[in-house]
Amino acid sequence: MTSQQQSSFIESAKRVVAIEQAAIAALGERFDERFVKACELLKNCQGKVVVSGMGKSGHVGNKIAATLASTGTPAFFMHPGEANHGDLGMLGSNDVLLAISNSGETGELLNLLPVVKRLNVPVIAMTNRAD
Structure with missing residues (x-):
């Protein structure tokens, strides 16, 4: 696997984690x-x-x-x-x-x-x- 492919996987994983973090934060605002x-x-x-x-x-x-x-x-x-x-x-x-x-x-x-x-x-x- 090339260095560029590795970087692409890492960047994709970071984007997914950021999306999930935002979703969890938004969920926290809905508790009542x-x-x-x-x-x-x-x-x-x-x-x-x-x-x-x-x-x-x-x-x-x-x-x-x-x-x-x-x-x-x-x-x-x-x-x-x-x-x-x-x-x-x-x-x-x-x-x-x-x-x-x-x-x-x-x-x-x-x-x-x-x-x-x-x-x-x-x-x-x-x-x-x-x-």
């Missing part, structure tokens, strides 16, 4: 009372943290559930496409549902809400939209 409420729900959860999301959000959710479980918080991932076909039975009234959706309008997640509401399970929505 809703974040505090979500933290309180998770802290006071007497059951499991059930994480759900479709597509890339599902992959992120799977990782969140695995990390929570590995650090001592009972948690698992529930695929929203499977939930209405029996998996909702894993959800209990002492649980908290963390629903992840970039748009906030993922049909498979929205379809879960009537049952989740009937079970009186609190929902934390993690989206890319402030509303």
